[in-house]
Amino acid sequence: MKNRILIIEDEPTMRLGMNHFLSSAGYNVKTCEDGAKGISVFEKESFDLVITDLKLPGYDGLAVLKRIRTVSPDAGVIIMTAYADVKTAVQAIREGAFDYIAKPFSNEELLIAIERFLKFQKLEDEVTYLKETLREKVEFEEIIGVSSVIEDVFDRITSVAGTDVPALIAGESGTGKELVANAIHRLSKRSTKPFVKINCAAIPETLFESELFGHEKGAFTGAAEMRKGKFEFSNGGTIFFDEISDIPISLQSKLLRVLEDNLITRLGGNSLIHVDVRSIYATSKNLKECIESGKFREDLFYRINVVPITIPPLRERKEDIPHLIDHFLKHFKEKFNKVELNISQPAYDALLSYSYPGNVRELKHAIERAVVLSKDGLIDVKHLPDEISGTDAKIPCITEDLSLQESVRCFERQKIIKALNESGGRKIEAAKVLGISRRVLWKKLKEYSIE
Ligand SMILES: Nc1ncnc2c1ncn2[C@@H]1O[C@H](COP(=O)(O)OP(=O)(O)OP(=O)(O)O)[C@@H](O)[C@H]1O
Ligand SMILES: [Mg+2]
Known part of the structure; x- marks a missing residue:
């Protein structure tokens, strides 16, 4: 879609020239010769950008600006001005104009000013969009569950949130560990401070230390600038180590020390920086086993396992x-x-x-x-993935906690679906394969709601 631009300019050659140039540059342009007309057109149609002269008969550029800001604050205004009027132009910027261009200007300068605004507008839209998705995410982060085990998790969350002790959340993938970590932060007194997440499984070992503690300029080849690490970024807030079992063993003793004295040193630096951070950890692996296999330090485990929260599958x-x-x-x-x-x-x-x-x-x-x-x-059923709808009969739905009767039913259902699939949906054939009569098959199809 073409961007819409309204030009308000009383000088005819200028107006026509701009119209011609911007139209051929691909914009959808409309022009007016005075402020009053400009405002009335603007109020009827929508524009991304208004380029207005400052000196106009009747309503001047500042009045146009004011009106546009109230009608549609999202639209941009660029003021055209003679050199002598730069002071007024600055005032216009204070009142919300995006920019001003001094006359005489080249087509190139005009284009640059327009593109700068459109880029700004695009970024602003993106920020709004991101904020909204973020809000949606936050609102959505309600933890759903009524089982007694989830009730236990809720209890742990509320009792640990108000303190600064570390929390260690354990559970299989997809059980909601991150959700719980978020909840602890949100319910804590640090909720308005940063919540910084580190996915230990995603950071290459060589970068890990600088990621956590930052580095000074020149600390290693490629360290062209000083960079703060995640610990400094989360100062005052919460740091969340996801998949903590993946933290390199070489760094574990360093992490332990930081947790004990709250002091960090940037890589290549020597001054100690105090950080005030609450830490939360998540793991989908059994840390005791990692200790046994020598991948995780026992002392670090005891340091972080103060309040264990286990989310059952x-x-x-x-x-x-x-x-x-x-x-x-x-x-x-x-x-x-x-x-x-x-x-x-x-x-x-x-x-x-x-x-x-x-x-x-x-x-x-x-x-x-x-x-x-x-x-x-x-x-x-057909809108569900095969493994859930049962079309994919290879995947068993029988689990240990099903009763005998439920298991039998589940198995029977799978056998029937498999037979139907193999016979290309022909029921007589499927019944034969299953060794049951057609009538019994019909009954079972109804009972198990198989299509
Ligand atoms: N009890 C719950 N109520 C509502 N949504 C939940 C619940 N548990 C998990 N979810 C949702 O399921 C998805 C997975 O949760 P989350 O990312 O917290 O899991 P995880 O344990 O961190 O998984 P992984 O180990 O793979 O990182 C998320 O979209 C989350 O919002
Ligand atoms: Mg996770």
Whole structure:
């Protein structure tokens, strides 16, 4: 879409010239010869940018500026001015004009001023967008769950949040460790200070130390500037070490020392810098095993394991699943503007009975996908990933905590789906393979809601 520019200029040659040049440069241009007309056009149509002369008959450029700022603060105003008027132009900037260009100016100068504004506007839009997504994220970061194990997690969060003791969050991938870390920070007195995250699994060993503690200029080849590390950035706030088992063993004793005396030294520097930081750790690996295999220092483990918070996998707290389904359905229905959307019983049952090796993240993504794929106001089994809908019969849904009867049903359902798949959906053939009558197969299809 072309950017729209309004030019207000009383001098006809100038007006026509600018119109011609900017139109051929690809802008959608409109011109007016005085302030009053300019304002009235601006109020009827929308423009990205207004370029107005300062000296105009009737309403002058400053009056135009004021009006535009009140009607549409997002639109930019560039003031054209003669050299003698630079003082007024500066005043215009104070009152919200984006820039001024002194007459006479070349087409090139005009273009530069316009492009500078459009770039600024684009950045501003991006910032607004990011802020909004951030807000959405924060609002969304409600931890859903009713199981007693999740209640325990809530208790731990609230009791640890008000203190500065380290918290160690353990749980399989996708169980919500980061969510819990966020919650602790948000509920703490440090909530308005930075929450700085370090993904220990993602930082190459050679860069780790400088990432944590920063470096002085010239500390190593390539260190052209002084750089602060994450510890300094999180000063006053919280530092979150994700996948702490991946921190290089060579750095573990250094980290331990910092945790003990709250002093850091930038790489290549020698002054001690005091940092006031609360630390939270997450791990999906068993740290005791890492200690046994020599990858993790025992002393560091005892230092960080003051308040352990363990989040059990989703398959061990099935009573949370319906609440999570409802929560994510509501969220994604709103997000994708499908508030009227319903879910079919078979699809709902499939979501309920799946074992979720990828935990809450897997459930969340499945629902997001289903909402996106759904048609005609209904989420059906076919909108779910194969492993959840049971079409992919290789993946067992039987887990240790299912009762015997549930396991049998689950197995039976899978066998039937497999037979149907292999017979290309022909029920007579499938019944033969399964060694049951057609009538029994029909009954079972209905019972298990298999399409
Ligand atoms: N109890 C919960 N309620 C609502 N959303 C949750 C819950 N648990 C996890 N989630 C969501 O699931 C996704 C995964 O959570 P998170 O990133 O915190 O997991 P993780 O344990 O840090 O996983 P990984 O080890 O892979 O980093 C996130 O989008 C999070 O919002
Ligand atoms: Mg995580």
